[in-house]
Amino acid sequence: MPAGSLTVVGTGIAFGVQLTPQARMAIERADDVFYLLAEPAAEVWFRKLSPSAHSLRPHYAVGRERAETYVRMVEEILGAVREGRNVCAVFYGHPGVFASPSHEAVRRARAEGFSAVMLPAVSAEDCLFADLGVDPGESGCQSYEATDFLLRRRTFDPAAPLVLWQVAFIGVTGAPVEPSPHAFGVLVDHLLEFYEDSHRVIVYEASPYPVGAASIREFTLGEVRAAELGAMSTLYVPPAAVTPVDAGLRARLDAANVEPVPERL
Ligand SMILES: C[S@@+](CC[C@H](N)C(=O)[O-])C[C@H]1O[C@@H](n2cnc3c(N)ncnc32)[C@H](O)[C@@H]1O
Structure with a gap:
């Protein structure tokens, strides 16, 4: 496996208090950290935690398609991995929930033979x-x-x-x-x-x-x-109605189980 790796982490939604110890460790151990956060206050907090981290925000530009913005973000992250750096990419919330550049970066890094993981977080x-x-x-x-x-x-x-x-x-x-x-x-x-x-x-x-x-x-x-x-x-x-239990399937489950299925289901 070539030198260089990628760890993708999330900060959780409430900055500063929902970062998991596992994610914090990945940020602290990385050679290069890239980040994309939602709130200016969260960025201030994050720059204190990781003073040399690079923001991915400059890739947003008026008139640029979202897909093109994401390609540029992934390229910047992958560029550092290809240089043999251990990279941590940080997104707000859960990094894999409604955050396509994070998934794409992991896929691309793996396809190029690098070690790449995504850690879960609070969405x-x-x-x-x-x-x-x-x-x-x-x-x-x-x-x-x-x-x-x-x-x-x-x-x-x-x-x-x-x-x-x-x-x-x-x-x-x-x-x-x-x-x-x-x-x-x-x-x-x-x-x-x-x-x-x-x-x-x-x-x-x-x-x-x-x-x-x-x-x-x-x-x-x-x-x-x-x-x-x-x-x-x-x-x-919220749900608008309660779905009734299917009598035929209930009967089949009752027949398949030692215990009958409880009434409240
Ligand atoms: C690009 S997605 C990012 C989601 C994020 N990665 C997560 O794990 O929740 C942005 C959307 O997530 C939802 N979202 C983000 N922050 C939120 C918050 N503080 N409260 C409720 N919904 C939120 C909204 O629907 C928003 O339009």
Whole structure:
């Protein structure tokens, strides 16, 4: 295996307090550190932790397609790995959740014969489970990027929780711009094909700071189109119904198990 390696880590959502000891160790041991964080305050914190780290933010440019920006980020990270450096790439949240350059950097490094790993971290959805009291073990959880959900008419189950990411930037393929309320309205109209106008939904933002509560704003689906969205807004749509248990499958499970399946299932 050639010299040079890549470790991709995440800071968690709340900077400074959700960095795992494993990720901190990877940052401290690296020859070169590259980072892309969401908050100016998080960048200040990170530069104290890793003073010689290089920001990947300059790759964002007005008019540049997001895909092209990501190619440039991956190239910068891989360039250092190819020079035989032990590189750590740091992203906010979980580095592998809605963060394509991180996955691409790992794939490319491995394809070129280098050792490359990604470490897990706290994502926005992990914070949502905690802050909104949602347990995906109860009736599952469907999680989609909002533009993908809309344009591909993803088949989903309104009787299970639905998490929609990047609702402020529906249809945006370039650098993040101002959130578009009109594009969000198209998503809301689509959701109204499946839920009542009075169905309650939540615009959720976990606190990105070490202190401070999450922003949890509840609306009816009919009202939510007027909600002010931020870059970090995630839309949570609770289940609208309970799915009945299939009697035939229950009977087959009862026959297959020593114990009958409990009634409450
Ligand atoms: C490019 S993705 C990055 C996700 C991040 N890697 C993670 O692990 O959560 C950005 C989207 O994540 C969600 N997100 C990021 N920060 C958030 C926060 N503080 N609260 C709620 N959702 C957040 C929003 O849907 C936002 O549009």
